[in-house]
Amino acid sequence: MARNVTTQRKIINTTAAWVIGLLIFFPILWTILTSFKTEATAIADPPVFLFFDWTLENYQVVNERSNYGRFLWNSIFIAGGSTILGLIVAIPAAWSMAFVPSRRTKDILLWMLSTKMLPAVGVLYPIYLIFIKFGLLDSVLGLTIVLMLINLPIIVWMLYTYFREIPGEILEAARMDGASLKSELLYVLTPMAVPGIASTLLLNFILAWNEAFWTLNLTAAKAAPLTAFIASYSSPEGLFYAKLSAASTMAIAPILILGWFSQKQLVRGLTFGAVK
Amino acid sequence: MGQITLKQVTKKFGDVEVIPPLDLTIHDGEFTVFVGPSGCGKSTLLRLIAGLEDMTSGSMDIDGMDATSVPPSKRGLAMVFQSYALYPHMSVRKNIAFPMRMAGMDQAEQDKRIEQAAAALNLTDYLDRKPGQLSGGQRQRVAIGRAIVREPSAFLFDEPLSNLDAALRVGMRLEISEMHKRLNTTMIYVTHDQVEAMTMADKIVVLRAGVIEQVGSPLELYHSPRNVFVAGFIGSPKMNLIEGEEAAKHSAASIGVRPEHIDVVESGGMWTGTVGVAEHLGSDTFFHVHETGLAETITVRTEGDIMLKHGDTIHLNPRVDLIHRFDAQGLRIE
Numbered sequence: 001m002a003r004n005v006t007t008q009r010k011i012i013n014t015t016a017a018w019v020i021g022l023l024i025f026f027p028i029l030w031t032i033l034t035s036f037k038t039e040a041t042a043i044a045d046p047p048v049f050l051f052f053d054w055t056l057e058n059y060q061v062v063n064e065r066s067n068y069g070r071f072l073w074n075s076i077f078i079a080g081g082s083t084i085l086g087l088i089v090a091i092p093a094a095w096s097m098a099f100v101p102s103r104r105t106k107d108i109l110l111w112m113l114s115t116k117m118l119p120a121v122g123v124l125y126p127i128y129l130i131f132i133k134f135g136l137l138d139s140v141l142g143l144t145i146v147l148m149l150i151n152l153p154i155i156v157w158m159l160y161t162y163f164r165e166i167p168g169e170i171l172e173a174a175r176m177d178g179a180s181l182k183s184e185l186l187y188v189l190t191p192m193a194v195p196g197i198a199s200t201l202l203l204n205f206i207l208a209w210n211e212a213f214w215t216l217n218l219t220a221a222k223a224a225p226l227t228a229f230i231a232s233y234s235s236p237e238g239l240f241y242a243k244l245s246a247a248s249t250m251a252i253a254p255i256l257i258l259g260w261f262s263q264k265q266l267v268r269g270l271t272f273g274a275v276k
Numbered sequence: 277m278g279q280i281t282l283k284q285v286t287k288k289f290g291d292v293e294v295i296p297p298l299d300l301t302i303h304d305g306e307f308t309v310f311v312g313p314s315g316c317g318k319s320t321l322l323r324l325i326a327g328l329e330d331m332t333s334g335s336m337d338i339d340g341m342d343a344t345s346v347p348p349s350k351r352g353l354a355m356v357f358q359s360y361a362l363y364p365h366m367s368v369r370k371n372i373a374f375p376m377r378m379a380g381m382d383q384a385e386q387d388k389r390i391e392q393a394a395a396a397l398n399l400t401d402y403l404d405r406k407p408g409q410l411s412g413g414q415r416q417r418v419a420i421g422r423a424i425v426r427e428p429s430a431f432l433f434d435e436p437l438s439n440l441d442a443a444l445r446v447g448m449r450l451e452i453s454e455m456h457k458r459l460n461t462t463m464i465y466v467t468h469d470q471v472e473a474m475t476m477a478d479k480i481v482v483l484r485a486g487v488i489e490q491v492g493s494p495l496e497l498y499h500s501p502r503n504v505f506v507a508g509f510i511g512s513p514k515m516n517l518i519e520g521e522e523a524a525k526h527s528a529a530s531i532g533v534r535p536e537h538i539d540v541v542e543s544g545g546m547w548t549g550t551v552g553v554a555e556h557l558g559s560d561t562f563f564h565v566h567e568t569g570l571a572e573t574i575t576v577r578t579e580g581d582i583m584l585k586h587g588d589t590i591h592l593n594p595r596v597d598l599i600h601r602f603d604a605q606g607l608r609i610e
Binding site: 180188 | 326327328347348349350353354355357358359361362363364365374375378379422426432
């Protein structure tokens with residue numbers, strides 16, 4: 001009897017999970033489908049789901065009209081650069097907060113997080129002025145720095161929770177075994193923290209890749225990443241749903257594939273410390 | 277060599293003074309046990325010696341060299357932690373090799389020492405396993421193996437047996453004692469278990485609230501505890517401490533009688549009471565006796581074949597020459 005209830009529960013939960021999953025995925029699926037429609041079919045009423053004449057025309061047009069490769073390269077450079085830069089800053093920061101906390105460590109952590117609560121547009125003006133002053137507008141370097149700073153609190157927090165899980169006694173043991181600080185970091189801490197660092201890296205890469213506010217406001221042509229590439233097809237003058245969808249599909253494809261292959265790593269990283 | 281001298285060492289955490297000024301010398305080759313109730317500062321003292329905590333003031337010498345501000349990695353001491361603190365991503369072999377690798381020892385010598393340590397600690401078959409695949413006792417052996425291969429000037433043990441089950445604990449206790457006899461290296465061992473202290477130590481340091489209450493050999497502490505605290509802490513079952521009129525008869529503020537120094541007699545005796553709980557261990561029997569006219573419950577240790585039970589009347593005769601006397605400050609009166 002008890003077993004039956006469990007099975008029933010399982011079926012209900014599984015169904016619910018699939019329904020929610022499909023609901024969340026539907027807009028993405030719809031975008032992908034629309035990208036293979038003609039502009040006319042794309043705005044058809046009632047909408048057409050699967051049975052239409054599939055066409056690659058939109059992709060051809062998008063490819064002719066814009067230089068996808070350049071946008072892609074900018075995205076990779078900005079997302080990758082800001083992530084690596086962020087880790088270089090965050091690993092020592094999280095390290096010191098996790099292993100040699102001071103009386104103010106908790107406050108610093110909360111203060112860092114509080115910066116995420118500020119609407120980004122609130123600092124757009126000063127940052128824009130700073131960018132003009134330093135000639136960083138529409139530059140890959142400028143965007144990399146801004147995205148690094150924006151995601152830094154999250155990186156530090158993730159690494160901090162991860163490092164906190166590593167027992168301090170193991171590091172002390174290394175010290176007793178004659179390891180210098182360098183050896184302790186290199187041979188003991190880093191190998192133990194690799195899963196945490198990897199999932200932080202992945203998540204931050206995805207966040208930076210999808211970031212649209214700053215990338216749209218601080219770039220024009222040269223440094224524009226894929227978010228700007230999508231935006232360039234959302235034109236108020238005409239209906240280009242199919243082309244917009246094609247551009248969107250091309251923009252999200254790389255990160256979707258990366259996310260798919262690394263989902264295990266991501267889930268582990270995000271739930272780490274939450275379940276003890 | 278491994279002589280460690282602490283001079284006026286203190287430790288404060290914020291405003292809390294955990295260790296008031298303390299002097300202590302640990303001689304080369306000595307097995308010293310720090311014992312005391314939890315929170316008495318014994319682990320802190322060990323960590324100060326290890327260098328894992330900084331002293332607030334005072335100084336420390338190792339073999340006559342000032343080591344006060346030498347980092348832990350350079351002190352030449354090896355430590356075995358309560359949690360074993362093995363490197364989870366390394367095999368047993370690599371764990372044991374780690375300190376030698378840090379010291380830059382050549383590979384052949386490393387291999388030789390790993391083989392020796394593994395053989396001595398029954399780890400030969402487990403060298404390629406990860407710590408996660410070992411039992412608690414095996415992990416403890418690996419931790420010890422990692423400590424011995426580097427031939428430190430002293431070993432520090434921080435409650436190494438408290439995560440093991442009772443049977444294993446007795447076995448490991450013997451092994452550590454034998455290891456000490458074989459290596460003849462200074463060992464400092466922290467425990468809250470007075471049985472471990474009594475059985476293993478050459479010298480026991482009894483601590484309370486960061487203050488050394490007494491330093492001495494196990495039998496010195498047993499026979500002439502310097503104060504009431506040491507008297508009550510050393511020995512199992514605990515010494516009976518009696519105050520009031522009975523103590524006044526011996527012109528003391530309190531007297532102490534060990535349970536094994538009270539004889540059960542047929543009739544008469546100094547105290548007559550009722551058996552509350554009788555604990556029969558086979559080899560010994562412990563009687564907890566009430567209603568003797570004293571305020572305290574009296575614990576008596578007798579041979580195993582005395583068959584009194586709950587509610588029986590019992591006649592007790594303490595051996596007067598073995599009664600310990602203490603003054604109002606709790607200090608021993610000779």
